[in-house]
Amino acid sequence: MxxxxxxxxxxxxxxxxxxxxxxxxxxxxxxxxxxxxxxxxxxxxxxxxxxxxxxxxxxxxxxxxxxxxxxxxxxxxxxxxxxxxxxxxxxxxxxxxxxxxxxxxxxxxxxxxxxxxxxxxxxxxxxxxxxxxxxxxxxxxxxxxxxxxxxxxxxxxxxxxxxxxxxxxxxxxxxxxxxxxxxxxxxxxxGLPWSAAVHDELLTGLLGPRPAAGARPAVLGDLALQLQEALGRQVNPDSPAQMLPAFARVGVPLNSTRSYELRSVEHPAAALFLRYKELSRIHAAHGWAWREQWVRGGRFRPEYVVGGVVSGRWATRGGGALQIPRLLRAAVVADPGHRLVVADAGQLEPRVLAAMSGDPGLSRAAAAGDLYAALALDAFGGDRPRAKIGLLAAMYGQTSGEAGRLLAVMRRRFPAALALVESAARTGEAGGIVRSQLGRTSPAPSADRFWDEDADSGDGASPDRRAARSWGRFTRNFVIQASASDWALAMLAALRRRLAGIGPEPRLVFFQHDEVIVHTPVELAAAVEAAVAAAGEEARRLVFGPTPVPIPLETHVVECYADAK
Missing domain, CATH: 3.30.420 (Nucleotidyltransferase; domain 5)
Structure with missing residues (x-):
C-alpha cells in the first residue's frame, strides 16, 4: 500500500x-x-x-x-x-x-x-x-x-x-x-534525457541561427516587421501597451493580448501576432540560454516543488519543467539501449468527478472507454464536441452561451455529478471551504485572491457578488482538480515502489499532473508498462474505493518523447 x-x-x-x-x-x-x-x-x-x-x-x-x-x-x-x-x-x-x-x-x-x-x-x-x-x-x-x-x-x-x-x-x-x-x-x-544537438536543430529551424545576446532571433525579427506592416505602424510586439491601441486603430478592439482572444480575430495581424507570441515564448522559456542554465550532462534537471499549487499540483523553481512545448519534445531522447515509457491518464478530471459523485450515468460513460463519446451517445445525440463542452462547463462553472444551455442538459441527465460540483460552488460563494477526496483543503477566500474582474460583468451584480461567484467557480473545480492530484500522487508513489522492485535501472524522470515518464533499458520496458498499469489501479482503489470508474493510463514506449503523442 x-x-x-x-x-x-x-x-x-x-x-x-x-x-x-x-x-x-x-x-x-x-x-x-x-x-x-x-x-x-x-x-x-x-x-x-x-x-x-x-x-x-x-x-x-x-x-x-x-x-x-x-x-x-x-x-x-x-x-x-x-x-x-x-x-x-x-x-x-x-x-x-x-x-x-x-x-x-x-x-x-x-x-x-x-x-x-x-x-x-x-x-x-x-x-x-x-x-x-x-x-x-x-x-x-x-x-x-x-x-x-x-x-x-x-x-x-x-x-x-x-x-x-x-x-x-x-x-x-x-x-x-x-x-x-x-x-x-x-x-x-x-534528470530528463535531453539532446542538445536536437534542441539546437529545432531552435534553428523555428527561430533561425542563435542571435547575439539581447537580440531577437531572425524569424522573430521578420515576424515583427510583417506585423508592423499588417497594422500600418511601428510597434513593439512585446508591449501590450502598444499592441492594444494598434489593433484598435485597424478596427479590432481587444481586451487583452491573450492568445485565446486573438484566435477569434480574423484580421491578418492576429495570426502573425499569435505566431510571434508562440515563438517568442519558446525563445524566452526554452531557448539557448535556458539550455545553458538547466541542461547539464545531457539531462534537463528541474527543481520540483511538491504541493506548489493549492490544489496539490506541483510547481518548479524555474526551468519550465511542467510546460515543455510540444515543438521541442523531440529533444527528449532516450539513451542508447533505453526507451522512454510515457504514460498519461486521459480524461482524468471527468473520471474523478464520476468516481467521487457515483453518478450512474457518468460512471457508465467513463467505463465505456472514451468518456466524451459515450456521454455524447447518452445525452447529446452523438455530438462529442458538445458533450465535452457540457461536461467542462459543469466542472469549470461556465454558464454563458452554448455552455450554459448544455449545462442544463447535464443537470437533468447526470444529477449526482452536478450536485457535487454545484454544492462545492455554493460553499465557495458563501465563503466556505471544500476538501478533496483525501482531505486536501481549499483556502478560505480573501479580498486579494482569485478575483476575476471579467466574471459575470454587465449583469448588474455588485462587486462582492461577482467576487463570490468567482470564488465559487474556484471551489467547484478545486474538489475535482485536488482529488485528481490525490490520485496522481498515490499513483506516483505506487509506481516508484514498483519500479524499485524491478531493479535499480528503471528511473522516473518526469511527472506533471497526469503524466509520467520512465527511462528504462529496452528489455525492461514491458515490465515498466505493467508497473504503470498496476500503480494506476492501486491508486484508484486507495483513493476512491470500490468504484466502477476506471482511470486508465495509456502508455507509449518510444525513443523520443515527441513520438508518444
Missing part, C-alpha cells in the same frame, strides 16, 4: 549535522514519541542506507528537498517511505483552515509552545552552504535542539492527523505527499 499507517511500523527521526557528513538518529514509538536514545553516527548517509536495506523504516525529517537531497549526494540510498514535516504541516494547516500560517519546523515548534511564529522565508534553490541543517535554517530559536524539535513536532502532527475528520484518508494523503517529495528529489537528480 502507498499509505495508511501500519501497526508496528518503525519510524526514525533524522537530523544531519550542520557541517560534515554525520548526524543523529532516534527511533520513534508508534505515537511519534522517542522510543530510544539519540544515536550519533559519523556517516549519516551510509547509516540510512544500511537501515533502509535492513527494514524500510519511515524516515522522519524536516524537509525532503533538503535532507534527502543531501543524503543522495553522499550515498546511493533510495528510502521507501518518509514523513516530510514541512509538507505534512502544510496539509494539516490547510485542513485546520490555517492556510496562511508559516509551515517551517520552527513555526510548528513555536505553535506547540504558544510562542510567536517565525515567518517562512521564500523557497530558493538548493545550495551547499555549511549552515544547511543548522537550527536557524528551520527558524528554531537559538539553543533549540533540531532533533528534539523534530520529534516533538512530528508527534504533534500524528495527533492532529488522528483528530482529522477522516484520519485514514489524511494519513494516506500525508504519506503520498511525502512519497512524492522523494520522487521529486530523485527526478531532479536523475
Amino acid at each position: 502507498v499509505g495508511t499507517a501500519v501497526t508496528g511500523e518503525v519510524r526514525i527521526a533524522v537530523a544531519p549535522d550542520p557541517v560534515g557528513s554525520g548526524g543523529r538518529l532516534r527511533v520513534l514509538a508508534e505515537d511519534g514519541s522517542a522510543a530510544g536514545p539519540v544515536r550519533p553516527v559519523p556517516d549519516l548517509a551510509a547509516e540510512v542506507a544500511r537501515q533502509e536495506a535492513a527494514g524500510h523504516p519511515r524516515w522522519v525529517w524536516a524537509a525532503t528537498d533538503e535532507t534527502y537531497a543531501w543524503l543522495l549526494e553522499r550515498a546511493a540510498v533510495r528510502p521507501a517511505r518518509c514523513h516530510d514535516v514541512k509538507l505534512v504541516e502544510s496539509l494539516l494547516l490547510g485542513h485546520e483552515s490555517r492556510h496562511r500560517r508559516p509551515r517551517s519546523l520552527g513555526a510548528a515548534w513555536a505553535r506547540l509552545h504558544d510562542l510567536p511564529e517565525p515567518q517562512d522565508t521564500p523557497e530558493a534553490g538548493l545550495d551547499d552552504q555549511p549552515v544547511l541543517f543548522a537550527a536557524d535554517r528551520h527558524h528554531l530559536p537559538p539553543g533549540t535542539d533540531l532533533l528534539e524539535a523534530l520529534v516533538a513536532v512530528h508527534a504533534g502532527q500524528l495527533r492532529r492527523v488522528a483528530a482529522a475528520g477522516q484520519p485514514d484518508r489524511m494519513r494516506l494523503l500525508c504519506a503520498a505527499e511525502s512519497a512524492g517529495a522523494l520522487a521529486a528529489v530523485e527526478m531532479g537528480r536523475e
Whole structure:
C-alpha cells in the first residue's frame, strides 16, 4: 500500500549535522514519541542506507528537498517511505483552515509552545552552504535542539492527523505527499534525457541561427516587421501597451493580448501576432540560454516543488519543467539501449468527478472507454464536441452561451455529478471551504485572491457578488482538480515502489499532473508498462474505493518523447 499507517511500523527521526557528513538518529514509538536514545553516527548517509536495506523504516525529517537531497549526494540510498514535516504541516494547516500560517519546523515548534511564529522565508534553490541543517535554517530559536524539535513536532502532527475528520484518508494523503517529495528529489537528480544537438536543430529551424545576446532571433525579427506592416505602424510586439491601441486603430478592439482572444480575430495581424507570441515564448522559456542554465550532462534537471499549487499540483523553481512545448519534445531522447515509457491518464478530471459523485450515468460513460463519446451517445445525440463542452462547463462553472444551455442538459441527465460540483460552488460563494477526496483543503477566500474582474460583468451584480461567484467557480473545480492530484500522487508513489522492485535501472524522470515518464533499458520496458498499469489501479482503489470508474493510463514506449503523442 502507498499509505495508511501500519501497526508496528518503525519510524526514525533524522537530523544531519550542520557541517560534515554525520548526524543523529532516534527511533520513534508508534505515537511519534522517542522510543530510544539519540544515536550519533559519523556517516549519516551510509547509516540510512544500511537501515533502509535492513527494514524500510519511515524516515522522519524536516524537509525532503533538503535532507534527502543531501543524503543522495553522499550515498546511493533510495528510502521507501518518509514523513516530510514541512509538507505534512502544510496539509494539516490547510485542513485546520490555517492556510496562511508559516509551515517551517520552527513555526510548528513555536505553535506547540504558544510562542510567536517565525515567518517562512521564500523557497530558493538548493545550495551547499555549511549552515544547511543548522537550527536557524528551520527558524528554531537559538539553543533549540533540531532533533528534539523534530520529534516533538512530528508527534504533534500524528495527533492532529488522528483528530482529522477522516484520519485514514489524511494519513494516506500525508504519506503520498511525502512519497512524492522523494520522487521529486530523485527526478531532479536523475534528470530528463535531453539532446542538445536536437534542441539546437529545432531552435534553428523555428527561430533561425542563435542571435547575439539581447537580440531577437531572425524569424522573430521578420515576424515583427510583417506585423508592423499588417497594422500600418511601428510597434513593439512585446508591449501590450502598444499592441492594444494598434489593433484598435485597424478596427479590432481587444481586451487583452491573450492568445485565446486573438484566435477569434480574423484580421491578418492576429495570426502573425499569435505566431510571434508562440515563438517568442519558446525563445524566452526554452531557448539557448535556458539550455545553458538547466541542461547539464545531457539531462534537463528541474527543481520540483511538491504541493506548489493549492490544489496539490506541483510547481518548479524555474526551468519550465511542467510546460515543455510540444515543438521541442523531440529533444527528449532516450539513451542508447533505453526507451522512454510515457504514460498519461486521459480524461482524468471527468473520471474523478464520476468516481467521487457515483453518478450512474457518468460512471457508465467513463467505463465505456472514451468518456466524451459515450456521454455524447447518452445525452447529446452523438455530438462529442458538445458533450465535452457540457461536461467542462459543469466542472469549470461556465454558464454563458452554448455552455450554459448544455449545462442544463447535464443537470437533468447526470444529477449526482452536478450536485457535487454545484454544492462545492455554493460553499465557495458563501465563503466556505471544500476538501478533496483525501482531505486536501481549499483556502478560505480573501479580498486579494482569485478575483476575476471579467466574471459575470454587465449583469448588474455588485462587486462582492461577482467576487463570490468567482470564488465559487474556484471551489467547484478545486474538489475535482485536488482529488485528481490525490490520485496522481498515490499513483506516483505506487509506481516508484514498483519500479524499485524491478531493479535499480528503471528511473522516473518526469511527472506533471497526469503524466509520467520512465527511462528504462529496452528489455525492461514491458515490465515498466505493467508497473504503470498496476500503480494506476492501486491508486484508484486507495483513493476512491470500490468504484466502477476506471482511470486508465495509456502508455507509449518510444525513443523520443515527441513520438508518444
